[in-house]
Amino acid sequence: MSLRVHAILPDTRAEGPGNRFCVWVQGCDRRCPGCAAPYTWDMEGGQPMAVDDLLRQLEERAEQDPLLEGVTFLGGEPFLQAGPLARVAQRAHELGLSVFCFSGRTIEELRASNDPEVAELLAQVDVLADGPYVQELRSFDRPWVGSSNQRFHFLTQRYDPQTFLARGNMVEVRIRPDGTMQVNGMARF
């Protein structure tokens, strides 16, 4: 089993609560005007990766960081690769980690899907941030999402909604050894 990955950040604090292992999947069919990550749209872009390799990286990270709190799936559209991500989410839960997932689809669309892998992933998600980015509704009032139509769904008891949303937005900036810069997170730039 494999998936197409745009990027992996094994140690971020800007993509959900606590220390997180973050996976940006490659491929999105929504093409929202103003999307912050159009380079993740191409279904043939990114890199193919075996789920077993991804699981190995996650397990290593969990061993290195006893404070690792969870995994975050963004994109791209995670539910276009629901089967492999459901496997990663299942292993994350076995390791005691939480699962925070974004989708450009609404929860109603996901629940109406006939794809059993979509249901499989949804069943593994603790918190879902749903809905496409709508540039007319651009807002950074809440952490992690960029427009006011997007909603947080607390699908398990893992997080208290008030505590989860109390944190402000945050960006991380990394300078790579070759001098290039990597920025992630959400904020008014």
Ligand code: SF4
């Ligand atoms: S659903 Fe998300 S990744 Fe896809 S185009 Fe819209 S904002 Fe971009």
